[in-house]
Amino acid sequence: MNTEALIGDARRQLRDGGLHACLLVRDLHTGDELGIEPDTVLPAASLVKVPLALATAERIRRTELDGAAVLDVQPGRITTPGPAGLSRFRHPARVAVDDLLYLSTCVSDGTAADALFGLTPPAQVAGILRELGLRGITVRHTMGELADTPVERFEASQAHLAHALAIDAGTGGRGHRVPQLDTTRANTGSARAFVELLQALWRPSKVDPDVAGRVRTLMAANLLRHRLTPDFSSDAATWSSKTGTLLNLRHEIGVVEHSDGQSYAIAVLTESLVPAVTQPGADALMAQVARRLRDHLRQL
Numbered sequence: 001m002n003t004e005a006l007i008g009d010a011r012r013q014l015r016d017g018g019l020h021a022c023l024l025v026r027d028l029h030t031g032d033e034l035g036i037e038p039d040t041v042l043p044a045a046s047l048v049k050v051p052l053a054l055a056t057a058e059r060i061r062r063t064e065l066d067g068a069a070v071l072d073v074q075p076g077r078i079t080t081p082g083p084a085g086l087s088r089f090r091h092p093a094r095v096a097v098d099d100l101l102y103l104s105t106c107v108s109d110g111t112a113a114d115a116l117f118g119l120t121p122p123a124q125v126a127g128i129l130r131e132l133g134l135r136g137i138t139v140r141h142t143m144g145e146l147a148d149t150p151v152e153r154f155e156a157s158q159a160h161l162a163h164a165l166a167i168d169a170g171t172g173g174r175g176h177r178v179p180q181l182d183t184t185r186a187n188t189g190s191a192r193a194f195v196e197l198l199q200a201l202w203r204p205s206k207v208d209p210d211v212a213g214r215v216r217t218l219m220a221a222n223l224l225r226h227r228l229t230p231d232f233s234s235d236a237a238t239w240s241s242k243t244g245t246l247l248n249l250r251h252e253i254g255v256v257e258h259s260d261g262q263s264y265a266i267a268v269l270t271e272s273l274v275p276a277v278t279q280p281g282a283d284a285l286m287a288q289v290a291r292r293l294r295d296h297l298r299q300l
Contacts, residue, residue: 001296003034003296006034006292006293006296007034007036010036010289010292010293011036013285013288013289014036014270014285014289017281017282017285018272018273018274018279018282019250019270019271019272019273019282019285019286020270020271020273021036021037021268021269021270021271021286021289022035022036022037022038022040022042022190022191022268022269022270023035023036023037023038023191023266023267023268023269023270023286023289023290023293024038024191024192024195024265024266024267025264025265025266025290025293025294025297026195026199026264026265026266027262027263027264027297028199028202028203028255028263028264028265029261029262029263032297032300033195033297034293034296034297035191035192035293037191038190038191038192038195038267039190039191039192040190040191040269041136041183041188041189041190042183042188042189042190042249042251042269042271043180043181043182043183043186043187043188043246043249044137044138044186044187044188044189044244044251045146045187045244045245045246045249045251046108046110046113046143046146046242046243046244046245046246046251047189047194047242047243047244047251047253047269048137048139048143048187048189048244049104049105049108049113049143049242050105050194050197050215050219050242050253051125051126051129051134051137051139051197052104052113052116052117052120052125052139053101053104053105053214053215053218054128054129054132054197054201054207054211054215055120055124055125055128055129056097056101056116056119056120057101057211057214057215058128058132058207058208058211059119059120059128060097060098061208061210061211065097065119065120066097067096067097067098067101068096068097068098069096069097070094070095070096070097071094071095071096071097071100071115071118072092072093072094073086073089073092073093073094073095073100073111073112073115074092074111075089075090075091075092075093075111084107084108084109084223085103085107085109085111085112086103086109086111086112086115087109087110087111087112089111095112095115097116097119100112100113100115100116101116101218102218102221104116105215105218105219105221105222105242106218106221106222106223107223107224108224108242108243110143110144110146110147111143113142113143114142114143114144117142117143122139122140122141122142122187123139125139126138126139126140132200132206132207133200133206134193134196134197134200135193135196136189136190136192136193136196137187137188137189137193137194137197138186138187138188138189139187140185140186140187140188141185141186141187145179145180146180146246178247180246180247181246181247181249189269190269191267191268191269192267194253194267194269195253195265195266195267197253198253198254198255198265198267199265200212201215201216201219201255202216202255202263202265216240216255219240219241219242219254219255220238220240222240222241222242222243222254224243225239225241226280226283227243227250227252227283227286227287228241228252228254228266228268228286228287228290229241229287230284230287231287231288231290231291232254232256232266232287232290232291232294233256236258236259236260237256237257237258237259238256238257239254239255239256240254240255240257241253241254241255242254244269248271248272248273248274248275249269249270249271249272250270250272250279250282250283250286251267251268251269251270252266252267252268252286253265253266253267253268254266256294262298264294264297266290266294268286268287268289268290270282270286
């Protein structure tokens with residue numbers, strides 16, 4: 001199948017599976033890439049924790065922060081299933097900055113992330129990205145704001161109604177009645193912008209090599225591995241990644257490194273068009289389409 005036919009078939013596969021997907025796969029050695037709507041901007045959800053980790057690690061390198069410094073962290077909200085780490089704690093805890101980085105990035109702990117945002121506010125994270133030559137990712141707010149969406153206002157048995165609102169309440173210009181899904185107010189990025197971030201981490205030029213290595217190590221230890229991991233992890237490949245989930249958004253970015261030396265940066269940002277909370281089929285479909293594009297690149 002030629003490239004044009006492959007992209008057309010992938011679009012149909014995603015549409016039939018109830019997904020609007022924006023994705024990009026890039027060969028980190030050659031720069032060759034394949035994508036579907038890679039420049040469309042979507043809310044980033046927890047993907048923003050990767051720029052947060054980069055900014056925090058960079059400030060530690062500059063000695064503006066001490067990774068061993070201990071913070072008193074208040075417990076998170078225990079209202080909905082899913083949050084992990086400090087977000088599930090019932091009592092205050094004392095945690096070092098380095099360990100907050102682990103919890104935020106590897107466990108996707110929103111409470112740990114907000115403790116880091118308390119040290120490096122969103123505007124400062126965005127400024128560090130610009131200093132490092134990274135464009136296209138906006139950082140406007142903390143993770144706490146993602147815990148105040150319509151889904152928290154419904155009983156668990158009615159959560160599908162919040163997803164229906166998320167699907168139907170958007171505008172053609174990507175505004176939205178739900179602030180966390182409004183691209184003029186939310187943390188945002190495109191598949192291309194996140195692939196550029198991955199390339200800066202795996203092929204560092206402006207990013208300090210030690211800082212890039214620190215973030216790569218964190219992403220390699222990511223514990224949320226239900227989405228793209230089944231199609232990209234094997235005995236002959238390493239998959240380092242970060243997921244992002246909010247209402248009908250299902251994202252994942254990562255790099256697959258093969259034992260033969262080939263490496264591919266992959267960003268898949270999706271909006272589900274199905275008003276349901278649990279959609280393992282959508283997660284599997286994201287991975288299948290991304291792998292088809294990766295396999296095609298390997299054959300070029």
